[in-house]
Amino acid sequence: MRFSPRVSPRAGGTEAPVGASGTASPVAAPGGSDRALATLLRDLGPQLRRGSAPPPDEPPARDATGLPEIDRQLGGGVPRGRLLEIAGPPSSGRTALALAWLARLTQAGEVTAVVDLADALDPPSAEAAGVVLPRVLWVRAPGLAEALRSTERLLDARGFALVLLDLDIGGVQADAVIHDATWLRLARAAAGSHTSLALLTGRRLAGTFSDLTLELQPSVARFSDAPALLEGLETSATLVRNRLGPPGLVSPWVIST
Secondary structure (H helix, E strand, O other): OOOOOOEOOOOOOOOOOEOOOOOEOOOOOOOOHHHHHHHHHHHHHHHOOOOOOOOOOOOOOEEOOOOHHHHHHOOOOEEOOOEEEEEOOOOOOHHHHHHHHHHHHHHOOOOEEEEEOOOOOOHHHHHHOOOOHHHEEEEOOOOHHHHHHHHHHHHHHOOOOEEEEEOOOOHHHHHHHOOHHHHHHHHHHHHHHOOEEEEEEOOOOOHHHOOEEEEEEEEEEEEOOOOOOEEEEEEEEEEEEEOOOOOEEEEEEEEEO
């Protein structure tokens, strides 16, 4: 099974998405992000495992995030069908956590998607972190409206274990544009599709519509003895919102450079 590592619906783009058969779909024209995504999802459709909500008496599947302290506090990981917000400034560990999560899922054979409004995903870095790129659908949205619409379409398609939405383009702008009705719709779509929806943001945006909110803050830089070289950054993580249990401070963890 082959999945495209990239869909580029940017206006005037020259890249064509590659479908499950390995053949190129039509190049996205200006304003054609919906058509490009619809074409790719139609091509991938027979290959996707369609998700559904588990029976009421069956506990939901949980996915490890790559941060053991968080997973322990959540009873083994993030339950499917939840909206998780990962907020923090640059160098706080957002990308490292996201790549660790993607690596765990794709190595287990799951299909994931990244809606990359920030255009920040670096495939070589992701591959070095253990992400199986052919199992990641990369959507490079040209604007916020397209990113939100693509995210909703991916959730409605079902079959994805995780949809990662990178909104780190300036929290004030996103906060002013994304209305409560949009957050409610996305949260319901994640629950209905049994897909985890994770937001990467510079600061909290989803508010009470998030089931889990993790705030990251860089704290200490670690250097080797001789010569003094930067080995990693220590990050503190706080689970400030948790509908599944109590919030709390998570043990500091180190991001290797």
